[in-house]
Amino acid sequence: MDDLTVIDAHNISKIYNADTIPVYAVNNVHLHLNRGEFTALVGPSGSGKTTLLNLIGGLDKPDAGSIKIKGIDITKLTDAELIEFRLRHIGFVFQSFNLIPVLTAKENVELIMHLQHTPAKERNARIKQLFHEIQLEDKLNSRPSELSGGQQQRVAVARALASKPKFVLADEPTANLDTQSASNLLDIMDRLNREENITFLFSTHDQRVIERARRVITLVDGKIFSDTMPARTF
Amino acid sequence: MITLMAWRNIWRNPARSLIIMSSIALGLFAGISVLGLYKGMMKSRVRTVIDKEVGHIQIHHSLFSDDLEAGYLLPSKKNLEGLRNLPAVKEVCYRTLAPAMLSTATGSAGVILLGIDPDAEKRVSGLDKKLIEGTYFSGKTRNPVLIGKKLADKLKLHLRSKVVVMFTDSANNMISAACRVAGIFESENAPLDQRSVYIPSQIINHLLGMEQASHEMCILLHTDESLEDTYLQMKNLFPLLKIEKWQDLSPETALLVDVANQYSIIIITIIMLALAFGIINTMLMAILERTREIGMLMALGMSKSKVFALILSETLYLTLAGFPFGLFFSWTTITYFNRVGINLSAFREELMKSFGFSQIVYPEFPSEQLTRVVLIVVSTALISGLFPALKALSLKPVDALRK
Numbered sequence: 082m083d084d085l086t087v088i089d090a091h092n093i094s095k096i097y098n099a100d101t102i103p104v105y106a107v108n109n110v111h112l113h114l115n116r117g118e119f120t121a122l123v124g125p126s127g128s129g130k131t132t133l134l135n136l137i138g139g140l141d142k143p144d145a146g147s148i149k150i151k152g153i154d155i156t157k158l159t160d161a162e163l164i165e166f167r168l169r170h171i172g173f174v175f176q177s178f179n180l181i182p183v184l185t186a187k188e189n190v191e192l193i194m195h196l197q198h199t200p201a202k203e204r205n206a207r208i209k210q211l212f213h214e215i216q217l218e219d220k221l222n223s224r225p226s227e228l229s230g231g232q233q234q235r236v237a238v239a240r241a242l243a244s245k246p247k248f249v250l251a252d253e254p255t256a257n258l259d260t261q262s263a264s265n266l267l268d269i270m271d272r273l274n275r276e277e278n279i280t281f282l283f284s285t286h287d288q289r290v291i292e293r294a295r296r297v298i299t300l301v302d303g304k305i306f307s308d309t310m311p312a313r314t315f
Numbered sequence: 316m317i318t319l320m321a322w323r324n325i326w327r328n329p330a331r332s333l334i335i336m337s338s339i340a341l342g343l344f345a346g347i348s349v350l351g352l353y354k355g356m357m358k359s360r361v362r363t364v365i366d367k368e369v370g371h372i373q374i375h376h377s378l379f380s381d382d383l384e385a386g387y388l389l390p391s392k393k394n395l396e397g398l399r400n401l402p403a404v405k406e407v408c409y410r411t412l413a414p415a416m417l418s419t420a421t422g423s424a425g426v427i428l429l430g431i432d433p434d435a436e437k438r439v440s441g442l443d444k445k446l447i448e449g450t451y452f453s454g455k456t457r458n459p460v461l462i463g464k465k466l467a468d469k470l471k472l473h474l475r476s477k478v479v480v481m482f483t484d485s486a487n488n489m490i491s492a493a494c495r496v497a498g499i500f501e502s503e504n505a506p507l508d509q510r511s512v513y514i515p516s517q518i519i520n521h522l523l524g525m526e527q528a529s530h531e532m533c534i535l536l537h538t539d540e541s542l543e544d545t546y547l548q549m550k551n552l553f554p555l556l557k558i559e560k561w562q563d564l565s566p567e568t569a570l571l572v573d574v575a576n577q578y579s580i581i582i583i584t585i586i587m588l589a590l591a592f593g594i595i596n597t598m599l600m601a602i603l604e605r606t607r608e609i610g611m612l613m614a615l616g617m618s619k620s621k622v623f624a625l626i627l628s629e630t631l632y633l634t635l636a637g638f639p640f641g642l643f644f645s646w647t648t649i650t651y652f653n654r655v656g657i658n659l660s661a662f663r664e665e666l667m668k669s670f671g672f673s674q675i676v677y678p679e680f681p682s683e684q685l686t687r688v689v690l691i692v693v694s695t696a697l698i699s700g701l702f703p704a705l706k707a708l709s710l711k712p713v714d715a716l717r718k
Contacts (some may be wrong), residue, residue: 102341135713138614140614140712140713141713141714146590153505160619161619164613164616164617164618164619165616165618167614167616168615169616169618173614175611175716179607179608179611181320181608181612182327182608183320183323183324183326184320186320186321188316188319191316192316192320192615193615194411194620195316196615196616196617196618197616206579242616266638288614
């Protein structure tokens, strides 16, 4: 495996109701993602996008196949090892903003670094940098309830990046955002991808996201239907 | 960060948390008040036993207590002077004891005739203060006796009633003497009132034919704390005499004190166990409401031990937040009633007396029990937190995130 490969998934399948009528949520999928990719996983509802993201993110285990992240087969890790792996190597952005309501924006981002035992000085510097990147320096001490949906999702992106992950998985990140907020969020993710070479893989229905993606993988009935690299104009 | 999150989490639903905190405060208030009431009752009972009944220490001939035979006398008072002069000893009195039959025109009763030195006796047992009728051996009555109210009621005796006491001397000869009731006393111990009859020692000693002799030395110390040391000193000085502490002389009181302590702790434990269900319910509700959030924390990389610690900390805070209030309210209440007393005469005065309890109880704050109370509360919190915390751990991030 070369240094560029971030995700290398082979023959992965996820079957529900295996004992009665088996339903293949993900069916024998191969997926290879290199560092710095900005990839959209698209497909109709029930096509297996979220399941595939969960499998790649180590939130769920496949019934068959292997998933290597930077050369480590995460399907062989124990639950405790998987938690530690997610903390160190994967950033998550969920569809509904999923910030901890009792923590401020700053504390939400800081939590991940606390879990990683990052020293306070380093934490503060990283928070400053991340909030600058998401353009929310003035909202450090705001609770999630005091932020708009778009602002909350930007904080969620900052949190996903706090641990300096190998890649970020985003499950329909713009689904609950208005056009302007979605556009702002995509600008930030796009810039982080291009300037800091951070790998993004997001599932989406959103045409705005699909248009910004440099690679689009279409899933249908748990299988990869197409894998294209549309031409982009900047 | 975990502690900060836990503290803020309990305030997400302030009404629910305040209800639980209030129940814990109330439960503690109830538990500590019971402890305080028991402590006050027991302390009062112990004081009565020491100051009005048996003193701190009593000394007898080693065989006297077996069947109260008149022949088993103490060494002379001069020989026992060494005990009187011990620094911890406050007062001493000597008694001559004789099991006797007290008869009147209307009936008879088995009693213990106690020959006493009236002056010494009032300093040791405060007998004069228990008098409710008559005089304390100060009149000119021939062969005066003091009898308890309970005995007077039973035998329908009044002041100046004539009674005949019959007992045996050291040679087992029957002796009888006609006496007059010079006074009627009433103490907090009805059974004792019914069987004790006091008479000046020179009269009974004369009847027994053993002037200056005594069967019992009753000793009052300056402080309760010096009891053990003084007891050991006395044992060393007079190894052949039977030297007993108040706990040996009134074992039922010593047992009662022990049992009351155990009971009060059991009562607090039961109260806290009942509260534990409320805490468990609240925490389970909190977890149910936050299933998705907990799943998200696990997805982000929060280890199971940290999730466990988070839930346990929340339970601990929820429980301990009510603790100072319960403590404060119980302390305030107990301090107030310690000053004014609680009149328990409504709860069957006679029954209280038959067990030797005063009808007015002065509760005392059980400071020496606080460590145990804190341990019970913390254990309750930890036990209550265990089930919700395990429930949270059983969540799978992928399932929790779907909720």
